[in-house]
Amino acid sequence: MKLLFDSQPIEIVPTPNGYDVLFDGQTHPVEIARLDKASGQIEFRIGGIAQSAYISFDGAKRWITLNGQTRMLTKTSTARRGARQDSTAGLTAPMPGQVRSVAVGVGEAVKKGQTLLTMEAMKMEIKIQALMDGKIKTIFVAPGATVEREQTLVEMAE
């Protein structure tokens, strides 16, 4: 079984005692001690050392808590790699919230760093600023609008 987590290729192969997990040219033999599907808890041993992990599934995301540290890994398929757009022209909401005010109009020329609109979420004000000098091409939202995370708010042109 070949996997890709946060761009890290991993292979996992069943063995008589558990699994071999392969990455970075290394093979890690793993023994499973206990598996609790209800809580997503896996107890296992790597090289004789006991480990206990809690894992939750969230689409392609994996939430993992191990030794009291939590981190999120994203499972990607090789096909979809590199598809992410890194354009500075489209400005997206960094989190869900409400648009409080829009400071610019369509066609207006703006400077890099200029505040284009403000959002509010969880009692916090967030400024959406231009990532480059340019012109406002489209504004997708109006004050009071509720937006989702990564929803495009404003599009700019050079």
Added chain:
Amino acid sequence: MKLLFDSQPIEIVPTPNGYDVLFDGQTHPVEIARLDKASGQIEFRIGGIAQSAYISFDGAKRWITLNGQTRMLTKTSTARRGARQDSTAGLTAPMPGQVRSVAVGVGEAVKKGQTLLTMEAMKMEIKIQALMDGKIKTIFVAPGATVEREQTLVEMAE
């Protein structure tokens, strides 16, 4: 839907607002406020008064906690009613445990109240005593035997 709990006949009929529950010649209209299948919790209203019950299923048994009081009800089918044997000749284990000693032999004459054998469970000693004067007909267990709840231990004859 007709039910029998601890020999109490009950009927439950769906209504537009919830259910009518009928017993003892009375109709109780019930509204369901919330149902949590994972925890077996039912929040409902009888005559406008809010109630919250936790219910677990255990074969024919129902464990019910309501207002902090827990009780067990047994669901019976009309067919099986009255089938319970109330003989004083068969002596059963009141709980699971281990037989510690057997004080009588087959054929022996015993008096009502005489200790026939002792059991042990959870650090406690339990005496199994004759419920009538009579003779020991069969002894089903030996010292050291593990027995289940309601397993027959000794049978007597008059």
Added chain:
Amino acid sequence: MFTKILIANRGEIAMRIMRACQELGVKTVAVYSDADQNALHVQFADEAVHLGASAPKESYLNRDKLIQAALHSGAEAIHPGYGFLSENAAFAAAVESAKLKFIGPSADSIRAMGDKAESKILMKKAGVPTVPGFEGLETEAEFKQAAQEIGYPVLIKASAGGGGKGMRVVSQESELQDALELARGEALNSFGDERLLIEKYIAAAHHVEFQVFGDEQGNLIHLFERECSVQRRHQKIIEETPSPVLTSELREQMGAAAVQAAKAVNYFNAGTIEFIFDPSSAQYYFLEMNTRLQVEHPVTELVAGIDLAQWQIRVAAGEKFPFQQKDFMQRGHAIECRVYAEDPASGFLPSTGKLLQFIEPHGPGVRVDSGFAKGKTVTHFYDPLLAKLIVHAENRETAIQKMQNALKNFIVHGVVTNVDFMQAVLAHPDFASGQVTTRWVETVLAVADLAVEKNKPTPEQLISAALAEATLANSSIAAVERRNESDPYSPWRQTNGFRN
């Protein structure tokens, strides 16, 4: 005692107050917005009233709806919790006008402490130390003279201000003119009021606050301090008591000043006097009063041995507070960590989503005041506080150990939390030595490093992810969870037939 109370709040504080009510045999009425229809506090209450849309002004900030809900449900009193309308004098007055009891201080006390400039003048009169400075100045020359008198660095801030707006630190005279102009402009823009005040700037300050508590018969005492210097964006993250920077002499002085301050506004019920404490000079200055129960009240409860939420209700019901100052002493050490749904590595940006996992730590000396549970959703409408984790131990060192272990056992999936960040704070030598000031998180703690450290997954994390894929993925977990979900409005009827 009341027979029924409405709790005009949500989340952990609503739960906290309802538990106190349960123990007092008082029925509870919860209120909720659209977003909270499935929330824990709604399920816990004896009854619940829907207020309206998710936006606070349609629900938890809507005075009329709250008072109507109380009257309609037959509640005799309203507990405001903290935040929302808890420090709104007009709300307190409206509650009393509706012949309901407001569980808190009088509307007059709230009003007196509500305005920063006014309350500062009031405190000066009452002999409570305030930050050296001047109000009511106008010309640049006046400010220049005042600054010289106070000594640089000075702080210029808007009289009507709050939230850091119209605030400028001035380190030398040459910067003063520009600073005044900028501050005036911001003050006018933000508050429609260009008045400024000038005061001494305390660079490395601690936030030390004192709990006060009094009844309506005039008995008021303090319940010692809380050290709340671990902050980000002026919001507290970790609080503790006793403060590692106070001597017992200072504690006594500041406690007396807190009582004096509260008595100056005829205060009753629970309140907090916040001080700025300058460790270099051992000087303390009144900052403001919070006229309600604080988020961090549990550390005081544990170290002073009192149930503040219960006593709030008792004294509001007219009971006398039976204790004197001498009845209290601090025992052991308590720390609170606020578990927020936010990402420290991305500038503490709030994180929202469904809680896929929510396992609270347990054990002697560990208390969790939580407003969430597995399966609940964290929305962007309200503040990001998921739960408060509070520990109590014999001394500061063992309390830190206990907190570190408890944080390790607090497992939240589905939203990013600050749990690992708080571990980094607790493990820092500055925290161990009690030297954390209010600007420490921003200036000292290497948040950036935390982010970098997380970039590369550890081998164990990768292995766990791979094992999960092999053993848990595509298994019954997802399906089971969907089936276990309860729908509060149209439950079983669509899916279950009857067997006759």
Added chain:
Amino acid sequence: MFTKILIANRGEIAMRIMRACQELGVKTVAVYSDADQNALHVQFADEAVHLGASAPKESYLNRDKLIQAALHSGAEAIHPGYGFLSENAAFAAAVESAKLKFIGPSADSIRAMGDKAESKILMKKAGVPTVPGFEGLETEAEFKQAAQEIGYPVLIKASAGGGGKGMRVVSQESELQDALELARGEALNSFGDERLLIEKYIAAAHHVEFQVFGDEQGNLIHLFERECSVQRRHQKIIEETPSPVLTSELREQMGAAAVQAAKAVNYFNAGTIEFIFDPSSAQYYFLEMNTRLQVEHPVTELVAGIDLAQWQIRVAAGEKFPFQQKDFMQRGHAIECRVYAEDPASGFLPSTGKLLQFIEPHGPGVRVDSGFAKGKTVTHFYDPLLAKLIVHAENRETAIQKMQNALKNFIVHGVVTNVDFMQAVLAHPDFASGQVTTRWVETVLAVADLAVEKNKPTPEQLISAALAEATLANSSIAAVERRNESDPYSPWRQTNGFRN
């Protein structure tokens, strides 16, 4: 400090000790029998060693297996918990012989306090009050004279005895001869030793015990009393501190006597001196010493403000106990309820089965020390303690309220518990007035009434059952639960294929 400890116990006390270890940064080794392979303490530990069959003598009472497990796993010390081998001097000695540390007192201290008659003589010598009486008598005439001297009623009991065997209450001289004969016969049968002792019979006694704690350098103090008079079959059900029957003078006297008693056997680590207290005369008498941590230690922890389990480990590791008697005071009131799997309506018969529901109460001042969870099985092999529910509040009245509310929120299905029974005790006027003696449950509390009251289900209970049938029955609950069950030995491999 140790790096790894083996916990030679199970259930809640194993969990309690392992939590203490976690906070101290000490690794834990659990041990388990067949019946406990899936138990909570096995899952919680860093590693776990299987001992053998379910019968205690094959597992938790098997000295050799325990010591081997410790040596094999690299543990440096063994914590015995309570019960099992905790008061076995030979085990303590064997542990030390294996170059492991026994976390408890010395084998000599255990031995000295292990024999009832011998320890009574020892205590008399040390000047600790014991129940007036005589040992070593033989003829009926001697007993008759002794009884006259003591005054009727008197108690005759087996010197080697325990558990009520060979014990007879004699109210007048005419009954003495028969009683002696019967007691001698029982003593001989039960212990192979017909020696009897005679002492004053205290009819309405309280069980009041004192916690002592000391380090191996000779510093030993007491940590006040626990009132443990609510008992059934000589087993404690509800404990509290402070005792409602002690004055502060008595507390000081008895505390000093407890320290004296412990010092007479060069005691260190945690121990308890049990006293019989006669409220009619305000006299107290040494009953016995428990040379280990008690089940009811949490109430002391809460009211004295100390973590006894942690300190047990610390002093065993050689640390000095840094506190003096004057450092401690009692603050507030704590009550413990032992949640047993037993049916009070059927003479407290143990109840076994799978826990279909197990919801612990939460909230400020509520502590649950639990050894079980939903889905776990209660077997007949070990004692029926499921969990201890402990509350701490400002005074006895609020502590009772808090406990009543917490019990209401403790939901256990699958086995019958004594939760409702304890509610009846807490609600009884005798409990409120602190007049419960050790024989109160058997003689005063109308257990029969409790049973009768339960015979007829309430309308609400019947309605709940009917609703459950209509909404929950035949639903996914049963199926889901089966699927969620984890099998620790052959987990996913039979059922899950691989997707490549």
